[in-house]
Structures are given as C-alpha cells and as structure tokens.
Amino acid sequence: MQPKFSDNAKDLMGKRGLKEADITEVISSAESTNRKLVKDGINLAKKRIGEVTAYAVYKDDGEVQTAYSHRMVLGEPVKTTDEPEASEWVCKHCNEKAIQGSANMTYMGVTRTGPAIVCPKCGDVWLEEYLATMTIAAAEGLFEKKKA
Numbered sequence: 001m002q003p004k005f006s007d008n009a010k011d012l013m014g015k016r017g018l019k020e021a022d023i024t025e026v027i028s029s030a031e032s033t034n035r036k037l038v039k040d041g042i043n044l045a046k047k048r049i050g051e052v053t054a055y056a057v058y059k060d061d062g063e064v065q066t067a068y069s070h071r072m073v074l075g076e077p078v079k080t081t082d083e084p085e086a087s088e089w090v091c092k093h094c095n096e097k098a099i100q101g102s103a104n105m106t107y108m109g110v111t112r113t114g115p116a117i118v119c120p121k122c123g124d125v126w127l128e129e130y131l132a133t134m135t136i137a138a139a140e141g142l143f144e145k146k147k148a
C-alpha cells in the first residue's frame with residue numbers, strides 16, 4: 001500500500017516533527033505483519049522509530065488521516081480489577097475486540113501505569129491520539145523539567 005498524504009496531513013505532521021518516510025514505514029510494517037487496529041475502514045498502526053513510537057491513522061486506500069507520536073516506551077498491559085470496557089477497535093492480527101485497558105509506560109527510568117487500548121489476546125498496546133498528544137505529552141514534559 002502506498003500511503004497518500006493530504007496537505008492537511010503533511011501540515012500536521014510537520015508541526016509534530018514527523019517525517020513522511022517514518023509514517024510510510026509505520027504503515028508498511030503494519031501491513032506486512034498485519035499488526036494493527038481496525039474499525040470501519042480505518043487503520044491504526046504504530047512502530048517504534050528511534051526515540052519515539054510513531055502512529056498512523058489511515059484509510060484502507062492508504063490516505064493518511066492523522067499521525068502522532070510519543071516518547072514513552074509502552075510496556076506490558078496491566079490487569080485492573082474493573083470489568084474492561086470494549087473499545088471501538090479490533091486487533092487485526094487476532095481478530096479480537098480491543099479493550100480500554102491499562103499498560104505500563106516507561107519514560108526516563110520511571111514506569112507508570114496509564115490508559116491504553118489493549119488487545120486481550122496478544123497483549124499488544126496502543127495509545128490513541130488524544131492521549132498521546134495531550135496527557136502523555138504533558139507527562140513527558142514534566143519529567144524532562146524535573147531531570148533538567
């Protein structure tokens with residue numbers, strides 16, 4: 001699949017410091033391994049590239065809708081006592097409905113538990129855009145200030 005980048009997508013990626021080549025790699029890696037989330041013709045893929053985990057949200061025809069990244073390293077999913085809530089996403093690899101779960105996230109030597117989309121079968125973990133760009137970005141900023 002050849003990703004297509006609209007001017008809007010390019011603009012957003014530029015602001016977020018993401019390269020077209022990186023997002024293309026995220027998508028081609030997800031397509032070749034079948035490890036991605038899907039819902040209604042929309043795909044959510046991720047890949048660790050250098051210091052960040054980069055994400056691409058794209059349609060089945062390759063049109064990139066949004067892209068984002070976070071620096072924290074996602075770890076294992078964490079079981080909570082609460083009954084897990086279903087997410088809108090399905091893990092393509094397992095054909096299993098993903099849940100609104102929790103996962104370990106490590107940044108600058110500190111591991112915390114945070115909300116994440118989790119496949120209950122393979123244990124793969126994803127962060128949605130609003131979390132990666134708001135909550136997680138703020139947490140990363142706080143850590144960096146403390147260590148500076």
Ligand SMILES: [Zn+2]
Nearest residue numbers: 091094119122
């Ligand atoms: Zn899975």
